[in-house]
Amino acid sequence: MIFERQDYQQECINNIISVLEDFDFDAHNAENLKTCLDKFYATHTMPIKNLSNKLNLDILMETGTGKTFTYLNLIFELHSKFKQNKFIIFVPRKAILESVKQNIKLTKDYFYTQYHKHLKAYVYSDTKSQEAIINHYIKNTDELSVLILTNSAIDKKDNILNKSHEALFNTESIFTNIANLKPISIIDEPHLLKGNAFNTYFSQINALYFRFGATFPKYKEIKKKEHVLSNMVYCLDSINAFNNYLVKQIRTHTIIQDNNTPYLIKGNNKEKYGIFSYFVNGIEKQKRINKNQDLGDLDSKFRGICLINVDKDKAYLSNGETIQAKKSYVLQEDEISRLMAKAIDLHFEKEVELFQKSIKALSLFFIPSIEDFRGENPFIKNAFERIYKQKREQVLKQNLPQEYRTYLNQDFDKDQVLRVHQGYFSGDSQKNAKTKESGKENIEANDIKMILEEKEKLLSFQTPLRFIFSVWALQEGWDNPNIFTLTKLANSTSETSRHQQVGRGLRLCVNNEGKRITHSFVDYDDSAFFDINYLDMVVSSEERGFIERLQKEIEDSSFSLSGDILTEEFLEHLGLDKRQINRLLIRLEDLGCLEFDKQSNSYKIIAQIYEAMKNENIKVLLGEQYMEILEAFKPRENRHDYLTDANKTNEKINIRQSLAQEFKELWHSINKQAKIVYENINQTHLVESIIESFNAKSIHKEYISYEKKVYDSKNNRIITEKLENIAAKEYAHTLHKNLPQLLIEFAKANQKRHEELPLSFLLKLYNHPKLNKQSFINSPKAAFQALQDCIKEELHKNLLQSVSYDFSQNTFSNERFDPLYTPDKHPRQSIEKHMLGKYISKNIPSDNYLYEKAVCDSKIEEEITLDTLKLNDYQIQVFAKLPKLSIPTPYKSYEPDFAYLLKDAKGQKIFFVCESKGYDKESDIPAQERKKIDYAEKFFEKLGESMQNKNIKVYFHTRINKQNLLQVLEEVLQRSDNDR
Template structure:
């Protein structure tokens, strides 16, 4: 299979555009030597003016301009799983295309990341993507820095990778030099490949490779910047030895730094000129990564304590470790040694009557006949079953639930699971002791496979075969990667490592010899930099042992999956099952704290707008809402938020705080999965409407002709708005204060703007880049405008470009509203859906119940409702669900993300309810879709919301026409077609509902007018 990359995904394209626009209007000098990059004037004030402008949409605490004397630093924050390797690779191409930069260094912290980066850049399919899809005529020559191994007495040559990187001339067209190095080499050591001086040759007159590399004036890209803090030796080596003229840090996590002293001392993230912030909150919110469902095995009596055998001294003693959570939910560990004939009640009263009968080399024999091995972990309550075994059972349960669903798809998804363990010898056979964990895993997997084969339906022949092949050869289903494997000479281990680290496509494939391999074991070696899109379950069969970032821990499985054709699956929500041990029972709480820490919630009090919005949504007055919040202790009388109640406030009123959907991060031990049943007889009544809603349509834009574009260009230029922007008599000046760039506003005369005036050719280029218009078209538009209004030289500035871009995009938006339409995607299937299986039959339960709402109302729903449970997101939705209307044959809430109407701004829009309504003759012929808006009247809907609702009307009118055309193509003349358009049986009516409108009135109006 081939992994298919997609170009111009907004969350990936924006950081590239921002990075390149840092150099807007900045003079970049030609190199002095043929081996050098073009030279950046790092003191140019336009650089920092541009950076400041790029920070406009960042939270206040993330803004800040800083300058290092000798180089420019730019930070780009992208959450794990959102494609930062793709972004910085494409950024290399763009910086080369726009500015001629040719020498880049990528610094990574570990070998797995190094392997992943090399694999991505050198992958032939990716090379074709950047050449054929993105249109780059250049090729990256990847040079990898490796350790030098020489025999005693032999000559020491500078590695060819470094020599080729340095000596490549900038005159050579169509190539970009990229040097890939891991942090192990970025140190001052006697034998370091970059710094040793005993080579028998030189490069460009330099005997130390690092000096030759520095002479190229490279641009340094740092991957995973939290591993390269500014005060460690590696970063100092980069600054002092490599001396790049620019450092670009790409990462999900950045290092911390301390500011202030004494009581004022605080830890903050060490951002330096951050220009893009795709944090975890945004990544979840925009559905760019999987959701997370944490779970742990609970003790039978609810008490959290487990026991582990640490060491065994044959014939002498066995050392146990007891781990408990105290009253304050803190982890407490105690150890105790027992000898032969000692009672296990010394560990816990629950072991009363059990003694140690024998102590062998790797196991102990107990008086009840059981055997326990070194490393075994178990509950006292279920002594016959180890804790690890229970955790493996839970992980396999979740894995096969997901795998079965993924296998039902038209284009299947290979489903993988990752297990983190604490001892390589518990998995790999070293000839000294039995790999007990591997033994337990294979035993549990064998039993689970048998169970899954038994419940296969007749329609699941392919999946049954897949399971049977797995059962036939259990050892082929799993593989491991550990740090020791990097020096292993065993052929079988080498094959496993190659698949895990280097051959992602083979691991993701469902075809070929290794198609059943889907369980991966590692001793926390696969961390930052390694991930696989199809990891759906991570099981930590060990505690992380530190306060690692929770975001880093789950990062290995957050990426959205790809199917068997190599396509990344978007517009669906996938869940990462995360199995931990009981000592991390508060994982979700800590993860949420980290997420909301990332989103920088700094609000101290509620605004009147927030009060009005929430009051409207709940259908109460502002005064009633404020009283409610005060009674609950969340706010004071003057709307100040009480800090000690903030977390509780966020949980109860998520809509106020832009909190994530409850289904995005869940704790299965607390939030038990709600199974919402589908009433089968009701589904069959809704079947035709449901299938029609699930057909796929795309947004089509007619071309805006050149004459229209010329008129828009001319109109925008002649408006007073631009005049106001370019004729301001104040300018910003910059000064350096203790290493920080400070902006001051200085009143000045109009003559100061002359210094900002651009050359006309440069002005046209920047305008074209900011608007995607051609240079000749912009020039013609300016000429047309000049006939209506005199255009002075001071018009041609960066301010004009920015103002023009803003107003031009507004006009284009207005034009797009006139010319867009919807078209049906060909060759797509409807099923499976949230409500149906692949064959179109209704599921027993809704696939994702959280999509129906987060608030549950007790009681049995009315008979005409589609589901057996009442879930809603607002009071208006709840009122609709409980209202019994005799003219309604059947109705149901539309699960979120089912019907996503695409809109011209790239977003989507989803209605809430579907109804089958009886007409005047009492026949169920009227199909109704309703969007419930939390406003009092339609006039309160804001511009974009109103436009999206109009888009829904347009879509459903299109659906009606397309359905008729598909059914009667070539069989009807114009008159018949017009009659068919009026047909009630295939028409979908769309209505919007506000808080002041009853659903009964909407339905009665529908009946009367049809």
């Protein structure tokens, strides 16, 4: 597995270090911590600033974003910055403990290269393990070490750790001796560690502790307020994580069974209404029915029948019948088979595509009971094997890559036993431990070990296992980045949330080299990213309301705006009182951003709110809170929905066919795949500036260290007597030998980011007599990283003077799928709505607009679609919002939003691409965005020069919010006249 620090993880750690700069680690005083937090909040914005009187710091991190890696990194930082040596990680379950152990093992070498320290881990499991805890963790106070405990290790008086031991020189218990060290604690998944017994013993430590969780309880959900979020220092909630491309998209498939009868989701006796679930064309819908209202919309057989009363679990109808709220369900065998068949189909659909990208696909099934997989007549196991073999035979008849066909050939062992599936259940970890002790191993034991502990082996194409079955043993603490299909064959327990279940497959996938497929890995291409990183969730139609309840769980665990509903709870999170909330909702409704839905008793978002928030009345209403609340409505770059219903077909917008014929030449001219190249670089000046910057960096030698420890019998403890570097790592010879390959790899790494740095330039730079070669001898890896940073920094200072673009004549920006034209260049009939924007305008667009409806993300975009302009010499033949046009820049890809085809009487054409910005003036555009615009201008300048038809001119311009389009076009036409 390849490990690398992510920016958001580093931000979390930086926030914590910032808070603790003035913290007294000897006193561990809550008032001192509160003062530190006050100082931190003065310069950092958090969704909530609920201060507690305790020693906790809270970190909200979505499942699958590397929470464990982050707090392990934090341990090393606290040791490095504040000389803290002793830590405890508390986890609620054995599976999480095993996951933490595995993470420590996998990251051991990575953290050593970063900190030149090893973290010694101790786990309490039996009487034997307590000896190591006493003799090393407790007595060796100089050792950087962590104790990993479940709550069950300390939450009872009779537990071993709560008793004294003869190896200790006092009568206090082992845990009291641990507490006396004042170890810094990390509580993983704190929502599962709220019990009084645990807190009674945990409070003995009375030292700084961190609560890392993806879920924190809300005030109204619990009686004890100390468990809610407080002293927050970092927030990466579910929606924020998705918006920043840190987790997979969720696509839910509902398999419709024969019984589609409407049923009650919930009833409200006080207000006399019920929320009912029903199906239309295989798609689940929900409807609110009030008392005395006809139920015919739910099903024609209820026509003329009214709701006469309702309580929490039952609706009473006028014909004497009742409709009950189903709390649980048991699937019939044929229903389970249908769900498995769908899951296997989805698996095969994506497996061949992922295989060619060196990504192994895994699938996870939640089943009713262990007997269904390991019993004498295990129906689910037998049915899976039968269905899988059938589907596999169908797949093998297709035209497959030979390598993938070879991969499928290892599905069976020499005795023709299927090897692709295995179960992991409660108790398997103990079974695995006993197998280790006995020295006996079998295929089942090896598979169990692999599922729980050997993530890298499970991800290898050499391992045929890729379908995993569990009742619910694989929960918090277990996930795998390459779970792409997750199927529910059983009802959830009351304690199991839908969000927890999908969390087993939310982590971004990795390829066969252990490289995570991040947004940057695919060059910030949204389509490429979500073509890979999505999780198929397969559920039965018996699981009524699954999507809505999952959506609510995601929203409830987040502080970010999501979906199409603006809730009062979200506005409460922003710090608004009841009066402000009511007035703001009404104001936004008056401005056309919200629409009140009586059925759901909620406000639907029908237009972008961010621009409307700039209304003067809203500024007055919000006062000092205005800027902070405005930020919460800022449009996001990621326009995809976190949760989608795969049963629904994507809404489509018709393309005007006659205009599409006119637009075709423009589209295929600008939609070119391009690579940044650097030309006419002033190499002498550039080389000198890079060398000056590089030589200013301190890159230290890597050493092999010697550490001597001795036992102090008087005090019954181990002390470090000697710590010294005994030898420097010698890279001089190997560096000289491997230099050509290192430079080639360095050049390739830059090319992957669409930046072409000539190898000759890198050689000239490396061989320059002023370059400090000792840095490369000290640490080649650190030196090359520093050199890369220096090159980028210095090169980009005057980048636009030397940048150019190399266009591929026969390849296109969205090569895999052109949303406007077929491969033989015919216009498509329609385009999916999400490719153009989020909101459909109620106004009909201009006659020369490419689409029949205006789909937009902002008010300025809507106004553009309505423009009907007349120019003196030119006519606007057709204009359109661009569905996907990516221009590579060093600052992520840039996507202009509108393009115009202008033509004069002589046949002269102008292709004009316009970027519309919702800023009041040009100086308001952020510096990073301004740089991307500069690159876009250079892109279209070079594109115009490369046009084979010289009767066509290409121009790019930015239109600011208050700038008239006619004025912009006149500037473009003036440029065209000057170019003649």
